[in-house]
Amino acid sequence: MKLPKKVKINEVVLRDGLQxxxxxxxxxxxxxxxxxxxxxxxxxxxFGSFVHPKLVPQMAxxxxxxxxxxxxxxxxxxxxxxxxxxxxxxxxxxGVKNLNFVFSASDTHNEQNVQKSTKDSxxxxxxxLSYCKEQDICLSVSIATTFGCPFEGEVKKERIYWILExxxxxxxxxxxxxxxxxxxxxxxxxxxxxxxxxKFPHQLxxxxxxxxxxxxxxxxxxxxxxxxxxxxxxxxxxxGCPFAPGATGNICTEDVVHMLHSMGIETDLSxxxxxxxxxxxxxxxxxxxxxxxxxxGPYDRKYSIPTKK
Amino acid sequence: MKLPKKVKINEVVLRDGLQxxxxxxxxxxxxxxxxxxxxxxxxxxxFGSFVHPKLVPQMAxxxxxxxxxxxxxxxxxxxxxxxxxxxxxxxxxxGVKNLNFVFSASDTHNEQNVQKSTKDSxxxxxxxLSYCKEQDICLSVSIATTFGCPFEGEVKKERIYWILExxxxxxxxxxxxxxxxxxxxxxxxxxxxxxxxxKFPHQLxxxxxxxxxxxxxxxxxxxxxxxxxxxxxxxxxxxGCPFAPGATGNICTEDVVHMLHSMGIETDLSxxxxxxxxxxxxxxxxxxxxxxxxxxGPYDRKYSIPTKK
Numbered sequence: 001m002k003l004p005k006k007v008k009i010n011e012v013v014l015r016d017g018l019q020x021x022x023x024x025x026x027x028x029x030x031x032x033x034x035x036x037x038x039x040x041x042x043x044x045x046x047f048g049s050f051v052h053p054k055l056v057p058q059m060a061x062x063x064x065x066x067x068x069x070x071x072x073x074x075x076x077x078x079x080x081x082x083x084x085x086x087x088x089x090x091x092x093x094x095g096v097k098n099l100n101f102v103f104s105a106s107d108t109h110n111e112q113n114v115q116k117s118t119k120d121s122x123x124x125x126x127x128x129l130s131y132c133k134e135q136d137i138c139l140s141v142s143i144a145t146t147f148g149c150p151f152e153g154e155v156k157k158e159r160i161y162w163i164l165e166x167x168x169x170x171x172x173x174x175x176x177x178x179x180x181x182x183x184x185x186x187x188x189x190x191x192x193x194x195x196x197x198x199k200f201p202h203q204l205x206x207x208x209x210x211x212x213x214x215x216x217x218x219x220x221x222x223x224x225x226x227x228x229x230x231x232x233x234x235x236x237x238x239x240g241c242p243f244a245p246g247a248t249g250n251i252c253t254e255d256v257v258h259m260l261h262s263m264g265i266e267t268d269l270s271x272x273x274x275x276x277x278x279x280x281x282x283x284x285x286x287x288x289x290x291x292x293x294x295x296x297g298p299y300d301r302k303y304s305i306p307t308k309k
Numbered sequence: 310m311k312l313p314k315k316v317k318i319n320e321v322v323l324r325d326g327l328q329x330x331x332x333x334x335x336x337x338x339x340x341x342x343x344x345x346x347x348x349x350x351x352x353x354x355x356f357g358s359f360v361h362p363k364l365v366p367q368m369a370x371x372x373x374x375x376x377x378x379x380x381x382x383x384x385x386x387x388x389x390x391x392x393x394x395x396x397x398x399x400x401x402x403x404g405v406k407n408l409n410f411v412f413s414a415s416d417t418h419n420e421q422n423v424q425k426s427t428k429d430s431x432x433x434x435x436x437x438l439s440y441c442k443e444q445d446i447c448l449s450v451s452i453a454t455t456f457g458c459p460f461e462g463e464v465k466k467e468r469i470y471w472i473l474e475x476x477x478x479x480x481x482x483x484x485x486x487x488x489x490x491x492x493x494x495x496x497x498x499x500x501x502x503x504x505x506x507x508k509f510p511h512q513l514x515x516x517x518x519x520x521x522x523x524x525x526x527x528x529x530x531x532x533x534x535x536x537x538x539x540x541x542x543x544x545x546x547x548x549g550c551p552f553a554p555g556a557t558g559n560i561c562t563e564d565v566v567h568m569l570h571s572m573g574i575e576t577d578l579s580x581x582x583x584x585x586x587x588x589x590x591x592x593x594x595x596x597x598x599x600x601x602x603x604x605x606g607p608y609d610r611k612y613s614i615p616t617k618k
Binding site: 001003108112148150151152153182183184185186187188190191211212213214215216217218220221222225247248252255258259262263264292293295296298299300301302303304305306 | 310312417421457459460461462491492493494495496497499500520521522523524525526527529530531534550556557561564567568571572573601602604605607608609610611612613614615
């Protein structure tokens with residue numbers, strides 16, 4: 001089983017993790033989570049998004065948050081999600097240096113999210129990119145619904161090729177392939193990544209999985225076997241699917257790191273500190289999270305022999 | 310990614326799934342679950358165990374249960390777990406035709422479970438086997454803590470070799486390798502199965518995974534890549550670890566079947582009927598279960614476009 005020696009984790013709890021939470025976290029609460037993540041040596045954090053505050057109220061304080069955390073001891077890379085050029089401009093005003101433009105591979109999902117066809121979002125991307133170059137901002141792209149659309153069903157790989165053919169010629173920091181509503185299976189992940197790597201041999205991909213149907217870590221294994229070494233993950237497995245109430249969110253950072261470390265794959269993160277961060281998060285959101293390792297402890301935790309009754 | 314075309318599922322909810330449940334299920338309730346499993350076309354069911362009723366009260370009605378379900382429309386294979394010769398004799402009295410003798414690869418775990426060393430359980434196995442032959446009973450064996458012991462930690466592969474060298478010469482129906490407390494990781498699973506298959510090329514193994522640390526389906530994928538085509542699974546993901554309260558149980562039958570079918574791997578089971586069974590189970594045990602697909606629905610479920618507010 002061919003696996004990488006080292007994997008990079010991009011922490012998304014402050015954005016994807018929190019955006020569907022009913023309780024709006026204050027700046028101080030978000031800062032508390034951020035500080036714990038820094039203690040765990042997380043190097044890349046998607047900290048918020050610049051979208052209309054009425055649409056995602058949880059993200060309304062993203063601008064204030066970045067002002068609060070941009071100076072931090074580990075010089076953590078801070079990324080904001082944007083859905084359009086307006087978001088890019090608002091983020092720049094707050095001094096954000098790294099943006100992630102998200103659009104969907106399927107038209108129906110993109111229209112639901114940003115009231116545009118995929119083609120129109122791709123046109124807007126070119127405007128955003130030239131704006132970012134002008135402003136000295138690093139731009140990344142996330143392709144939502146890469147592995148399936150909750151409205152349309154299957155997303156044909158030819159459509160992903162068509163999108164990537166336009167993206168790979170641009171000067172983008174990272175391209176993320178996102179399984180937005182947890183529809184992917186391991187065979188599909190392995191096959192698609194293998195084909196994409198053959199078609200676009202110079203492009204590295206970051207993968208974004210949700211654990212909606214329990215296959216998150218299995219999909220991650222399949223992606224690693226196909227050569228991927230960079231993944232989004234959310235502390236506590238927070239996040240979710242707006243269409244499936246109660247469904248589990250993103251793949252859980254501490255479960256991911258626990259699995260990787262147990263297989264001898266490096267991440268540079270501290271599992272112990274992540275577990276402290278995850279416990280803090282649980283207290284702040286006020287409910288249990290889907291984290292496994294927070295409940296069960298790591299695999300090498302030894303139990304003492306019960307005393308006879 | 311090399312995967313099998315077909316996989317066999319051995320349903321263990323009535324035994325491993327229920328044994329730690331606080332609420333003792335009545336005969337009628339267990340029969341209800343059994344009937345739904347039969348509707349889902351489950352072919353092999355571990356329905357109970359013959360252990361001291363004071364130790365596992367939930368299993369005390371196993372003898373009555375088998376009398377109630379032995380005549381069933383699909384001629385389902387009914388297996389009872391036994392920890393010793395006495396259990397074998399009690400099961401035979403109730404007419405059970407298939408027994409599964411469980412012991413642990415690690416001495417400390419075996420001593421906790423059956424107050425014997427692994428070596429002494431292996432001696433007892435020989436007695437049980439000759440008794441079963443005499444009585445025309447099929448005997449299988451499960452090796453608990455194959456991938457790690459919650460008391461001792463690592464279980465060396467040489468110990469698994471030592472056990473298997475004694476087992477493979479015997480006329481056993483199935484040998485199950487069990488990750489009893491969910492300590493295994495995919496790399497470890499792939500490596501151990503590959504080595505065992507080289508060392509014992511004529512032996513087929515059944516695998517038993519718990520999802521304690523979220524790696525259950527990833528471990529199953531690794532086992533399939535190493536050639537395994539037979540797995541234990543528990544409806545609703547019920548089951549647990551006596552040492553980690555709240556930790557998740559066995560890999561969940563409907564999540565397993567959903568993953569397999571989504572990859573085009575046959576099981577002969579009906580996912581729709583399994584989901585009905587899982588809903589019934591949830592009502593009978595009186596709490597939410599760790600099933601993902603019961604919550605989120607299958608990957609190909611399409612959502613209608615939300616109407617504008």
